[in-house]
Amino acid sequence: AQSVTQPDIHITVSEGASLELRCNYSYGATPYLFWYVQSPGQGLQLLLKYFSGDTLVQGIKGFEAEFKRSQSSFNLRKPSVHWSDAAEYFCAVGPFGNEKLTFGTGTRLTIIP
């Protein structure tokens, strides 16, 4: 069965610092990988997705993620965080062309001045 692990429940970083959120997955077929963000009072917003091709994927808001098949990982990165990045981040995996997704438990990001 597929699963997604986000080992960090809560991360605190200083504004302007770099960020890496970890995601490991288990999936029987070729994975279709996503990162979503949920800001307070908002729905889930897609940051980026990967299915094939270049393993470094660029997304919105300056985020990127790197797919590493050998490590079953899809970590999210940002070189310099802004206070508005404070939110909860979810990694997800699913079949291509279908949004029946398996999500991780989420990582809450706090930004300090």
Add this chain to the structure above:
Amino acid sequence: EAGVTQFPSHSVIEKGQTVTLRCDPISGHDNLYWYRRVMGKEIKFLLHFVKESKQDESGMPNNRFLAERTGGTYSTLKVQPAELEDSGVYFCASSQRQGTNTEAFFGQGTRLTVV
């Protein structure tokens, strides 16, 4: 263009009562999904509609949950009777069609509290 809209945003009900959640997908989106997040846990798939038909309801927890999608437009998720463990945030998502490189758009969720 309006996004996915969910009503109500928050509902507090007593154990044993009935609650109905509503989701209005983006116009023209055939696919509609319901997900649920129980406190502190992962977001879990409940079911998938293609137009008015249930494509996959493997995630529905039990027969106290009933989902419908009238005329392939909006969808409702009814919980009857509600139990304490039904508390959580219920998300709805919609997308245009299957088998292509599409994106699911999520609503803001309905926070259900059963007391």
